[in-house]
Amino acid sequence: MRSIGLGFPPVLALGALLALSLAVTAIGIGAVSAETNAPPAAEAPAKADADGGAAPAGDKKTMRLYYLGKEYDEPLPLSYAEEVVTDKGIQGARLMLKEANQAGNFIGYAFEMDEGIVPKEGDVVAKAKEALAAGNRFIIANLEPDDLLAVADLPEAKDAVIMNIRSSATRLRQEECRANVFHVVPDFAMRADALGQYLIWKKWPKWYVLRRDTPEDKDYAAMIKRTAARYGGKVVEDQVYRLPPGARNLDSGHQQVQQQIPLETESAPDHDVVWVVNSDDDFGDYLMYRTSRPRPVVGTQGLQATAWDKSYTESGAMHFQNAIPRLANRKPVERDYTAWLAFRALSDSAMKSGETSPEAVKKYMLSDDFKLEAFKGQALSFRDWDHQMRQPVVLGGGTRVPVSTSPQEGFLHQTNLTDTLGFDKPETKCKF
């Protein structure tokens, strides 16, 4: 049996971290003093790799990250056959914790992560206060928009760096942007543009939008209209689907669905695709192969615009596709990737800049030097006007191989092609 002997078991690390947060309550994040070689967490990776050319433990610069989450109700998959994933996100962060230490170990850095995930009815703001009081300033936030803003607006979070790995809400990048929040997950504007560019390239400009009416769905639908206006598409109708969710159990559901969907789509004006917006995932998948006219389905089901897809294998992506199952016993989902990416943006900035203070890391992340490698075939970086990570967006979801990656050929931009996706500088409403 081959063993790597790098990193350290998460259980051990967690225990060590608890000990650390008790022992060193007022740790100066910027200071990279010798005190960091005292706790076992900093020593463990060095010991595990004593013959691996590790930097001496005493010289290590330590960066502490905090994973903050809440167990929100998440929509169940439409099919019983599909696994219910309850640990989206954290597994990606845990993977990057291991990988960051693997890298840091060679050049004198140590990374630590505490996990604070409150139950559904728990108080995530109180948890955030606790983490901030313990000296944490790098927060990976798996939070819905209101909770994210409540945490970001805490006075003690002013100098923190908060990474949004979950919410695609456009208001977080626009009117309600925050100077201490960075968004690694694409927003609805980017997703709509990514799909829209492809549909225009295909010469399928007429879109029939069929959606629920949740805040997410309204946000996404508005962005589809924005995309249509930008790229010469047309929303032929914006229809809210009002029927109750189909039975999860298809024993009886089949008949009903088979008759319901053609009825629902036959009165729509002439269209090239059905653009379904169904964040709750309670009817979108029923549309495929059941529409009145034979039309492809895109949106939150069917062909999706996503930061990560189970079919994506380009640019070294198989590393991530293989690494998450080893850790989590399941395939990676988009939020695992965004959590991994958030951690990676922070750890990479620390190692490349040589600094571990929040101010220095933030400065580096917004500089031209920040070029993050993350299996997308090009370096990722942050837009300085709204802190959104610019990135190619994968079009996949319903297929065994990805359909495409946006930006598409022919959609030009004077500085950065990926800035054709989402809010470009001239249209930003963000003021820090």
Added chain:
Amino acid sequence: MIRTCLAAATATALLLAAVPASAATIFVSNEKDNTVTVIDSDTLETIKTVQTARRPRGIVLSPDFKELFVAAGDGDIIDVIDTKTLEVVRTLESGPDPELMAVDSKGDVIYIANEDDSLVTVMDIKSGDVLGEVPVGVEPEGMIVSPDDRYTAATSESTSMAHIIDNKSIKLVGNILVDSRPREAKFTKNGKELWVSSEIGGTISVIDTSDWDNPNNWKPVEKIGFEVAGLRPEQLQPVGMDFNEDHSKLFVPLGPANRVAVIDTKTKEVLNYILVGQRPWHGEFSPDYKKYYVANGLTNDLTVIDVDTLKAEKSVPVGRLPWGVAIMPGKAGE
């Protein structure tokens, strides 16, 4: 790929006596076809297509050109092809997901990057015994043995480092941070510099190795960037690197830029960009250094570049998703 030793030069001389000056055999690994295409350099015809284990990428010849090692990533094995019979005659238990390899000048030891396990496996070529394993950064890829066989450099793509292994003790003795996604590493002939290509960073780092005894002191001293009018910076992704005979020039396939850059190794200036097929990653010189052959991953062909004129001359079809190129003097089977 490894052709810098005396033994090789002697073998070359012997073989050259028997065949026309330019005769050589070109091997191309086809990642998606699970094959190696064997091409006669005179006719540019395919002599044979050899089946390998799944996902062959890195290919490297033994210094005596008798064996071709093919790293089959999804087969978790290295296929060894006899260059005389063009058959897979044995395999090496490389450990999981081998990607690239390097062989020492004597042909005794092979250094294998195990991409998925973040390991470099050091193996005795004859017996297949594992002599040691060295943990390196995430996704190791580029491998090269120094001209004096003392060190092996391994790049880790995800960790963005060049790791230096002492070949005697089989231990890490240095780690050098470079730009994002380092793909390949090459020592210069005099051993004074280590060059590392960073695919996503879009640069080649030149690392000063003049303090030869202390790899801990090796530092990047220069960075070479690329610029092509009409191409976006993110398309300029250096991957493979091959020095010409006297190391005055470096040929660098640039991936999505669909070009091979030619660098003056003294001035560190880019002299030329040669348009080739789509997504070239790796290439190799002919034994007489008059031609450069580069595999184009997305157009499934091999571009032949004339080294004197720096012009692309021909394109030769190979298998699907061609990846690595290795060349030996003489015709296969002779």
